[in-house]
Amino acid sequence: MTNITLFVIAVGFVFGVFVESILRIGPSQAFFLxxxxxxxxxxxxxxxxxxxxxxxxxxxxxxxxxxxxxxxxLTVALPQNFTLESFIDKKINIEGLIVEEEDRRExxxxxxxxxxxxxxxxxxxIISEIKKSRTKILVKTAEFQRFSYGDGVLIGGTLGKPKxxxxxxxxxxxxxxxxxxxxxxxxxxKASVEKISEGGGSSVKRILFSVKNKFxxxxxxxxNEPEVSLLSGLVVGGKQSLxxxxxxxxxxxxxxxxxxxxxxxxxxxASSVIKFFGIFLSSAASMFIGVLxxxxxxxxxxxxxxxxxxxxxxxxxxxxxxxKRRYAVTRALIIAAVLMVVHNPLIVVFDPSFQLSxxxxxxxxxxxxxxxxxxxxxxxxxxxxxxxxSTIATQIFVLPLLLHMTGNFSVVALPVNxxxxxxxxxxxxxxFLAGMIGIVFSAIALPFAYLxxxxxxxxxxxxxxxxxxxxxxxxxxxxxxxxxxxxxALMIYGLYVWHSRKQLKxxxx
Numbered sequence: 324m325t326n327i328t329l330f331v332i333a334v335g336f337v338f339g340v341f342v343e344s345i346l347r348i349g350p351s352q353a354f355f356l357x358x359x360x361x362x363x364x365x366x367x368x369x370x371x372x373x374x375x376x377x378x379x380x381x382x383x384x385x386x387x388x389x390x391x392x393x394x395x396x397l398t399v400a401l402p403q404n405f406t407l408e409s410f411i412d413k414k415i416n417i418e419g420l421i422v423e424e425e426d427r428r429e430x431x432x433x434x435x436x437x438x439x440x441x442x443x444x445x446x447x448x449i450i451s452e453i454k455k456s457r458t459k460i461l462v463k464t465a466e467f468q469r470f471s472y473g474d475g476v477l478i479g480g481t482l483g484k485p486k487x488x489x490x491x492x493x494x495x496x497x498x499x500x501x502x503x504x505x506x507x508x509x510x511x512x513k514a515s516v517e518k519i520s521e522g523g524g525s526s527v528k529r530i531l532f533s534v535k536n537k538f539x540x541x542x543x544x545x546x547n548e549p550e551v552s553l554l555s556g557l558v559v560g561g562k563q564s565l566x567x568x569x570x571x572x573x574x575x576x577x578x579x580x581x582x583x584x585x586x587x588x589x590x591x592x593a594s595s596v597i598k599f600f601g602i603f604l605s606s607a608a609s610m611f612i613g614v615l616x617x618x619x620x621x622x623x624x625x626x627x628x629x630x631x632x633x634x635x636x637x638x639x640x641x642x643x644x645x646x647k648r649r650y651a652v653t654r655a656l657i658i659a660a661v662l663m664v665v666h667n668p669l670i671v672v673f674d675p676s677f678q679l680s681x682x683x684x685x686x687x688x689x690x691x692x693x694x695x696x697x698x699x700x701x702x703x704x705x706x707x708x709x710x711x712x713s714t715i716a717t718q719i720f721v722l723p724l725l726l727h728m729t730g731n732f733s734v735v736a737l738p739v740n741x742x743x744x745x746x747x748x749x750x751x752x753x754x755f756l757a758g759m760i761g762i763v764f765s766a767i768a769l770p771f772a773y774l775x776x777x778x779x780x781x782x783x784x785x786x787x788x789x790x791x792x793x794x795x796x797x798x799x800x801x802x803x804x805x806x807x808x809x810x811x812a813l814m815i816y817g818l819y820v821w822h823s824r825k826q827l828k829x830x831x832x
Contacts, residue, residue, distance in 0.1 A: 326651075326653070326654065327382070328382075328385065329654065329657060330657060331382050331385050331386050331389070332385060332386075332389045332661075333389075333657045333660065333661050334386070334389075335385065335386040335387065335388070335389030335390040335393065336389045336390065336392055336393040336396075336661060336664065336665075337393060337660065337661070337664055337671060338390055338393065339353075339356070339389065339390035339391060339392065339393025339394040339395075339396075339397070340393040340394070340396060340397045340664055340668040340671045340672075341393075341671050341672060342390070342394065343393070343394040343397040343398060344397055344668070344669065344671060344672040344673070345672065347401075348394075349398055350395065350398055352391075352394050353391045353392075353394040353395035353398065354391075355391075356387050356388070356390050356391035356394060357388065357391040359387055360383075360384045360385075360386075360387030360388035360390075360391060361384070361388065363380055363383055363384040363387065364380075364381070364384035364385075364388070366380065367380035367381055367384060393664075393668070396664075396665065396668050397668040397669070400667065400668050400669060401669075402503065402506070402508055406458055407438070407458060407460075407482060407508070407509055410482045411482055411483065411484060411509075412481065412482070412483065413481065413482060414479070414480065414481050415479075415480075415481075415482055416477060416478065416479050417436070417438055417460070417477070417478045417479075417482075417511070418438070418439045418475070418476070418477055418478075418519070419436035419437050419438045419439050419460070419475070419476060419478065420436065420437045420439065420473070420474070420475055420476075420523045420524060421434055421435065421436055421470055421471070421472055421473065421474045421475075421476060421523075421524075422435055422436070422437045422459065422472070422524060423435040423472065423625075424472055424532055424625060425469075425470045425471070429566050429567055430465065431463050431464060431465050432463075432464050432465075432470070433461060433462070433463055434461070434462040434464065434470060434476070434516065435459055435460075435461060435462075435505070435507060436459065436460050436461075436462050436476060436478065437457055437458070437459050438457075438458045438459070438460060439475075457506075458508060458509070459505070459506045459507045459508065459509075460478075460482070460507065460508070460509040460510060460511055461485070461502060461507050461509070461510045461511070462476075462478055462480075462510075462511045462514045462516060463510065463511065463512045463513065463514060464513070464514045464515070464516045465513065468516070468518070470516070470518065471521070471529075471532070471533075471536075472524055472528055472529055472532045473521065473522055473523040473524035473525075473528075473529050474518050474520065474521055474523070475518070475519045475520030475521070475523055476516050476517060476518055476519060477516070477517045477519050478511055478514050478515070478516055478517075479514060479515040479516075479517075480511040480512065480513060480514035480515065481511065481512070481513075482509055482510075482511055483509065483510050483511070483512065484499065484508075484509060484510070485498045485499040485501075485502050485507075485509075485510055486498060486499065487499065497673065500669070500672070500673040501673050501674075503669060503673065504667060504669035504670055504673045504674055527619075527622070528622060531619060531622055531623035532623065534623065535559050535623050535624070537762050538555075538558075538559055538758040538759065538762060539551075539555045539559065539758070541757075541758050541759075541761030541762045541765065541768065542554060542555060542754070542757060542758045542761065542772070544761060544765050545757060545761060545765065545768060545769055545772035545773075545776075546757070546772055546775065546776050546779070549565050549566060549569050549783070550776055550779040550780060550783065552565050552566075553565060553581075553582060553779055553782075553783065554750070554754045554775060554779055556582050557581065557582075557747065557750065557751050557754065558751050558754045558755050558758065559623065559624055559758075560624035560625050560630070565582065569783075569786075570582075571790075572786050572787060572790040573786055573790075574729075574731060574733075574796070575731075575733060575735075575789075575790040575795045575796045576733055576735055576736060576739040576786050576789045576790050576795060576796070577718070577733030577735065577736025577737075577739060577740065577796070578736070578739055578740055578743060578786060580679070580683075581743065581744070581747060581782075600612050600613070610641055610642075613641060614638055614641055614642075617634055617637055617638065618634065618638075620634075621634040631659075631663055632659050632660070632663065632677075632680050632681065632684070633680075635655075635658065635659035635662055635663070636652075636655045636656065636659050639655040639658060639659070652688055653688065656681070656684060656685070656688070660681060663677065675728055678724060679721055679724060679725070682720055682721045682724055683717045683720070683721055685720065686716045686717045686719070686720035686721065687713055687716060687717065689818050689822070690716035690717075690719065690720050690818065691712050691713055691716040692822075692825075693716075693818065693821055694712045694715050694716045694719075695708070695712045698711060698712055698715075705745075706745065707745070710741065710744055710745045711741060713744075714737065714740045714741055714744055715737065718736060718737055718740060720814065723802070723806070723807045723810040723811060724807060726799060726802040726807075727802045727803070727804060727806075727807045730798050730799050730801065730802060731796055731797075731798055731799075732796060732797060732798075732799055733795065733796040734792075734794060734795055734796060734797075735789045735790075735792060735795045735796070736796075738789070739785060739786065739789050742785050743782050743785055743786075746778050746781065746782060747782075749778060750775055750778040750779060750782065753771045753772075753774040753775035753778065754771075754775040756768070756771040757771040757772040757774075757775050
């Protein structure tokens with residue numbers, strides 16, 4: 324399959340998901356696109372004789388057929404069974420199983436619970452439907468009892484539906500669709516939660532989450548708040564909140580992205596595991612263990628869009644290395660995107676992490692060379708030029724999407740990112756050593772913990788200082804989606820022209 328054909332199929336599929344996500348027409352749209360695409364394809368095969376015209380018709384047909392598949396995939400993925408609708412705005416008792424890590428915030432804890440049954444329901448048929456539907460609810464509780472993945476819980480409270488709310492920039496955030504992408508259809512706020520059992524769910528996830536929690540607990544023995552919460556987020560995707568004050572500081576300075584786990588970790592895990600096992604195992608065996616390790620790591624860290632994308636791309640890169648085939652990053656990025664959308668099509672429109680992750684990756688691949696061509700005067704020592712180029716490229720390319728999502732424009736984002744990002748890999752490295760060694764020998768982990776703390780202290784001090792600058796950030800009026808599309812269309816066209824001229828220039832040399 325050629326790169327152009329793969330690109331047309333991928334774009335058509337994702338665009339079909341996008342259109343259906345917005346319009347929610349249903350199967351009729353997919354049927355119409357199938358018929359239209361099929362008709363053009365047959366006409367191209369039977370009637371047309373012009374090669375150039377045939378090629379254009381072929382790509383149009385493939386695009387429409389792929390769009391139909393995307394539309395149909397979204398239709399199938401949408402929840403069909405709202406079994407708890409009759410209990411909305413009523414106080415009920417719900418039994419269920421915690422199916423994700425608890426998300427602890429400053430004043431409350433969020434639990435994702437898969438419902439098993441509803442109290443005071445006499446109709447066994449309703450109970451059976453609830454169990455079959457595997458309905459998920461988001462439980463918000465102010466109780467500070469610790470809960471774990473796989474715990475059975477009894478929840479008391481008023482059942483409700485998620486509601487949209489206004490963002491700081493004046494836009495509207497579709498909270499219901501955001502939760503729906505994870506299969507969550509209902510919420511219970513100010514709930515009372517009682518643990519009634521343990522050890523449910525997947526044994527693999529229980530073990531991985533247990534290792535993760537021990538890792539974070541070992542960090543807490545040697546590093547204080549808020550630095551330890553930032554470090555756990557960087558290294559293993561810990562969900563401990565930084566607190567409202569620090570969260571606002573990170574948002575004002577445009578570095579909220581460093582609080583969460585990045586794809587960089589995946590590369591570190593893969594290469595480290597392969598090198599270690601490559602000492603005494605064959606290359607095939609070490610490669611297999613490396614792939615398995617990064618899959619388990621992705622599960623342990625919660626499987627965010629950023630991590631899943633990086634995991635898929637890392638696996639493709641590893642397989643390319645093992646089979647001695649050229650690693651094409653564009654093809655890998657397209658495959659990663661399509662696989663993620665096939666698995667969960669709702670992320671295209673309703674998962675900011677997915678959107679920002681791919682925009683940042685595109686910036687690193689295609690925008691960075693353009694920025695680097697203008698930054699030859701910057702030294703390459705200590706990777707300074709690489710840090711400056713990648714920071715500027717990603718900041719520019721994700722800005723329209725961030726403005727649409729948050730309405731927040733940080734004036735100091737670029738200098739703060741430049742001052743911090745170069746130290747993040749070293750922070751993660753010392754933090755990882757401190758956490759892993761600390762599980763067994765807390766005292767031996769102290770030197771690494773102190774080094775990690777020193778770096779964290781510097782990074783957070785930079786954020787604190789710049790966030791205090793008057794007008795460090797300001798909120799814009801609504802940045803509409805149509806303006807986002809126009810901005811990206813102009814950016815992509817500009818990149819296409821620049822890369823085309825560069826290839827033509829290289830061909831003449």
